[in-house]
Amino acid sequence: MIRSRSVSLLALGLLTLCSACAELEQTLNTLQLPITNGVLDERTIAAGLKEALQVGTGNAVMLTGTPNGYFNTQAIKLLLPEQLQSYEKGLRTLGYGRQVDEFVLSLNRAAERAAPQAQHIFVTAIADMTFADAKQILNGGHTAATDYFRVKTRDRLAAAFRPTVEQAMNEVGVTRQYKALTGYLKAVPFVKREALDLDQYVVAKSIDGLFLMLSREEKNIRLNPSARVSDLLKRVFSHRAA
Secondary structure, eight states: HHHHHHHHHHHHHHHHHHHHHHHHHHHHHTOOOSSTTTOHHHHHHHHHHHHHHHHHHHHHHHHSSTTTTTTTTTTTTTOOOOHHHHEEEEEEETOOOOHHHHHHHHHHHHHHHHHGHHHHHHHHHTOOOOHHHHHHTTTTTHHHHHHHHHOOOHHHHHHHHHHHHHHHHTTTTHHHHHHHHHHHHGSSSSOOOOOOOHHHHHHHHHHHHHHHHHHHHHHHHHHHHGGGGHHHHHHHHHHOOO
């Protein structure tokens, strides 16, 4: 009888302990803390990647969306549109080099005005990211996040950039300078002037440059431990590197 009672008490104790364990696990889940020793949980992975993307996109926008952000960065500097490049030498020979340079500068100024529009679009894309997206990006190549943003945000970026580009181009005189430049082409023999959507040209080149800078920021965070500016980034990307 005594032994039977002891067994019953032991069973009751085990049930109570198991119930407590279940409650602890539920509490930890509620607090969004990892419960598996040595393995990053889903919430940590997603949070770490999203923080990395916030840092990377913020840096890319800051680098491009300032005066000379495009103009002084050779990799993303907007040059003469392709339709005009073959005539550049002739224009400079005829003494229009200053006008060509001013036109190129104005293109870059318009791009620099538009770049900050990207920030809220990137933030929205990051917030909408699923864990499956985050895990795939984390385990992907050095530009996996940039490639993800190209697919998810390019159309939205183009729509957001266009009004700003149009306004900026009017303010910095791009259209006026373009008309003047194409007018000078009349002095170049055998030139056939082609129609050009300058707004579309600047929008497309601005976005290309933004993604290039974003890819550099992403590679830096993945490969350079000193670029991981928080404990969460260090933990997630160190685990990824391992």
